[in-house]
Amino acid sequence: MKAVLVGQPNSGKSTLFNAVAGYRSLTSNFAGTTVEYTQGKARVDGETLDLIDLPGLYSLASDNPAACSSREFLFQHDWDVLVNVVDASQLARSLELTLELLDLQAPLLLCLNMMDEAARKGIVIDAKALAVALGVPVRETIAARGQGVVETFRTALELHRQRPFAPPIPLSYGPELEIVVGKLAQELREIRKGTTGDAGTNPTPWSVDSRPGALAKDRDLATSTAEAAGYPSFPPARFEALQLLQGDPNWLTRLGPERAATVECAQTEITQHFDQPPDVVVSSARHAASLNLFELVARVTKPRADWREQADRLLMHPVLGYVFLGLVFLGFFHLVFDLGQIGETHLMALFNNFIAGLGHSLGEHSVRFALARGALLGTAGAIANVLPYLVPFLIGLAVLEDAGYLARVGYLMDVAMHRLGLHGTAMLPVLLGYGCSVPAVLATRILPSRRDRFVAACLAVLVPCSARMTVIFALVGFYLGANYALGIYALNLAVVALAGNILTKIWPEISPGMLMEVPPYHHPTLRVVLLKTWWRLREFVIIAAPLLIAGSALLGMIEFLGWERFINIGLSPLTKLLGLPSAVGLTLVFGVLRKELSLMMLMQALGTTQVASVLTTGQILVFTLFVTFYLPCLATLAALAREIGWRLTAAAATVLFVLAITISLAARGFLSVAL
Amino acid sequence: MKTVSSKRPPLTLYQARPESTLKVLAISGGWGVRRNLNEVGVHVGDSIRILRRAPFGGPLMIESHGTEVAIGRQLAEKVKVDVIR
Numbered sequence: 001m002k003a004v005l006v007g008q009p010n011s012g013k014s015t016l017f018n019a020v021a022g023y024r025s026l027t028s029n030f031a032g033t034t035v036e037y038t039q040g041k042a043r044v045d046g047e048t049l050d051l052i053d054l055p056g057l058y059s060l061a062s063d064n065p066a067a068c069s070s071r072e073f074l075f076q077h078d079w080d081v082l083v084n085v086v087d088a089s090q091l092a093r094s095l096e097l098t099l100e101l102l103d104l105q106a107p108l109l110l111c112l113n114m115m116d117e118a119a120r121k122g123i124v125i126d127a128k129a130l131a132v133a134l135g136v137p138v139r140e141t142i143a144a145r146g147q148g149v150v151e152t153f154r155t156a157l158e159l160h161r162q163r164p165f166a167p168p169i170p171l172s173y174g175p176e177l178e179i180v181v182g183k184l185a186q187e188l189r190e191i192r193k194g195t196t197g198d199a200g201t202n203p204t205p206w207s208v209d210s211r212p213g214a215l216a217k218d219r220d221l222a223t224s225t226a227e228a229a230g231y232p233s234f235p236p237a238r239f240e241a242l243q244l245l246q247g248d249p250n251w252l253t254r255l256g257p258e259r260a261a262t263v264e265c266a267q268t269e270i271t272q273h274f275d276q277p278p279d280v281v282v283s284s285a286r287h288a289a290s291l292n293l294f295e296l297v298a299r300v301t302k303p304r305a306d307w308r309e310q311a312d313r314l315l316m317h318p319v320l321g322y323v324f325l326g327l328v329f330l331g332f333f334h335l336v337f338d339l340g341q342i343g344e345t346h347l348m349a350l351f352n353n354f355i356a357g358l359g360h361s362l363g364e365h366s367v368r369f370a371l372a373r374g375a376l377l378g379t380a381g382a383i384a385n386v387l388p389y390l391v392p393f394l395i396g397l398a399v400l401e402d403a404g405y406l407a408r409v410g411y412l413m414d415v416a417m418h419r420l421g422l423h424g425t426a427m428l429p430v431l432l433g434y435g436c437s438v439p440a441v442l443a444t445r446i447l448p449s450r451r452d453r454f455v456a457a458c459l460a461v462l463v464p465c466s467a468r469m470t471v472i473f474a475l476v477g478f479y480l481g482a483n484y485a486l487g488i489y490a491l492n493l494a495v496v497a498l499a500g501n502i503l504t505k506i507w508p509e510i511s512p513g514m515l516m517e518v519p520p521y522h523h524p525t526l527r528v529v530l531l532k533t534w535w536r537l538r539e540f541v542i543i544a545a546p547l548l549i550a551g552s553a554l555l556g557m558i559e560f561l562g563w564e565r566f567i568n569i570g571l572s573p574l575t576k577l578l579g580l581p582s583a584v585g586l587t588l589v590f591g592v593l594r595k596e597l598s599l600m601m602l603m604q605a606l607g608t609t610q611v612a613s614v615l616t617t618g619q620i621l622v623f624t625l626f627v628t629f630y631l632p633c634l635a636t637l638a639a640l641a642r643e644i645g646w647r648l649t650a651a652a653a654t655v656l657f658v659l660a661i662t663i664s665l666a667a668r669g670f671l672s673v674a675l
Numbered sequence: 676m677k678t679v680s681s682k683r684p685p686l687t688l689y690q691a692r693p694e695s696t697l698k699v700l701a702i703s704g705g706w707g708v709r710r711n712l713n714e715v716g717v718h719v720g721d722s723i724r725i726l727r728r729a730p731f732g733g734p735l736m737i738e739s740h741g742t743e744v745a746i747g748r749q750l751a752e753k754v755k756v757d758v759i760r
Contacts, residue, residue, distance in 0.1 A: 512711070
């Protein structure tokens with residue numbers, strides 16, 4: 001049984017998903033060409049459910065890439081039950097998507113999530129009345145605490161087993177509009193009959209009971225426009241008619257240009273009758289229907305006053321908000337740096353002792369020692385150099401994200417982002433870039449325009465991700481001090497600003513600007529924070545760490561055989577140019593796989609973990625700057641290629657390489673004068 | 676159909692004062708602008724409230740049907756409003 005979680009952004013679909021599929025079984029990210037949904041399995045009452053967590057969408061007519069991939073899934077894949085996850089505290093607005101889903105006449109279940117948040121806002125919902133009005137089951141949940149989750153999926157199973165399946169009946173959008181919609185739907189049915197040759201029914205994504213008469217008939221709603229015969233055809237003609245009336249280009253293309261006249265005719269009829277464009281008429285009608293339904297099933301009482309409003313008064317204050325923002329990021333930086341340094345010192349000492357002992361017992365010049373030493377240095381790098389910084393960073397990021405502060409940062413930074421040719425919404429992908437470039441590039445999908453996505457992706461790749469952060473912290477921070485590390489971050493910000501300006505010159509900003517929902521603050525729950533941290537850490541532990549260890553061992557072998565000379569000679573023009581020892585040439589090659597590898601390889605190539613004894617201050621800085629900028633890692637390049645295309649990715653990579661050389665050379669020149 | 680209850684010409688959302696309650700009269704701009712605003716719960720005829728504004732021509736924070744939305748200057752200038760109070 002395939003259950004699809006569909007809902008508006010930030011309604012808690014993924015929380016619901018993780019509540020049942022999070023630990024129990026493996027979850028994989030499907031990386032299709034444009035599709036990016038999460039699939040998992042859950043066991044409920046001894047039955048295995050396939051769960052699909054779709055990216056959030058406000059409406060089935062949305063055109064941002066996340067919404068498109070959701071829509072593509074709904075209309076091109078097989079599934080059995082739709083679970084519409086709704087933020088109960090935003091019920092009035094959320095019902096608009098619910099009504100659209102109802103128009104699909106598919107097995108549908110409404111999940112009222114965040115009931116605690118609704119109660120806080122003083123919204124009292126009569127779930128039974130809502131279920132009656134919509135004709136679909138309604139379940140109440142608080143997914144973050146796991147409440148009502150099992151019941152929800154149990155209901156989904158029951159819905160799937162229901163025989164005969166009685167498709168839900170769409171709510172009427174008012175008699176005047178329904179007449180036009182009904183006429184267009186009838187014409188669409190005729191067209192379908194003509195093209196498919198049978199009774200004009202398309203197969204549905206779910207398995208349908210073939211017995212006729214499965215429709216409930218006694219409801220005074222839009223029965224006249226519901227699918228006539230009793231077999232739902234997918235998508236129902238009424239649904240398609242509504243999308244077409246709204247002027248959705250996707251459905252127009254699907255219908256074929258030669259039939260556009262039919263739609264235009266209906267649109268003209270609406271414009272004449274309502275004196276407004278048809279898209280406004282349809283969305284207003286749906287809006288009105290949602291509000292009516294909301295008033296029917298919900299009461300709004302006085303919201304509980306609490307710290308949240310006070311917090312926003314301070315955190316979004318025109319002056320204090322920025323002071324606080326600065327403090328948060330400085331505090332964050334220091335927390336990560338201080339904790340990381342303590343961890344790195346102690347763990348590194350441990351590994352050094354161990355490697356020295358190993359040299360004694362295996363013999364300094366044996367193949368076994370070369371291999372073991374390489375592998376151990378890689379392990380040491382992963383555990384002692386990377387984890388001490390990565391873990392506090394990921395926990396901090398998850399806390400800020402989960403608490404709802406990142407959206408506020410977008411609001412505060414909107415003006416500054418306009419200087420970069422972007423707007424506040426783009427702050428989120430750029431901030432995520434400090435974690436890992438891959439999700440940051442994917443997060444650009446929340447931006448509506450292609451141009452904004454391109455610019456945001458470029459900038460998100462340019463900011464140092466946590467892998468580069470570990471290079472900066474473990475090299476520059478550890479050997480030269482925190483201020484040098486901060487200096488690199490400041491320089492990076494300046495470069496990001498410059499890059500934003502240049503990109504805007506090439507491709508001017510035309511987007512309508514920021515439009516972003518600001519979610520209420522949540523107490524970050526330990527479970528969600530740990531789960532998020534683990535998901536991000538998992539990628540490092542499972543993919544990167546073995547790569548680091550194997551790469552390091554490989555390098556140990558290459559050195560033992562003396563082959564590194566050839567690679568280093570090949571790269572010597574570059575290393576000479578940067579004033580670095582030729583031994584680091586090889587590390588830069590490995591850095592393309594994972595940025596941390598450059599760090600590990602550096603220690604391996606120099607034959608010591610005491611980097612400062614071999615490299616000068618200037619060399620450490622130049623090396624780190626070059627690693628920070630020169631090329632994104634392979635995973636990022638692949639993500640970029642998927643989002644912005646190979647040609648633009650290749651261009652961006654070339655520009656970055658030139659940029660890295662320029663910056664490193666400038667730094668080298670400056671330092672030779674200054675130091 | 677175009678009646679404005681106050682004597683003043685209609686304001687844009689961007690010109691309205693913080694903490695005021697407003698009625699949305701019209702949304703200019705194309706199909707996409709209207710749809711995007713509709714999606715976050717701003718429709719013609721809705722009453723919305725301005726919570727605060729960011730300095731230096733920054734965005735507004737508004738509340739509509741219990742949803743808080745940050746809305747940038749260019750978009751806010753496309754929304755015609757009437758002050759209710």
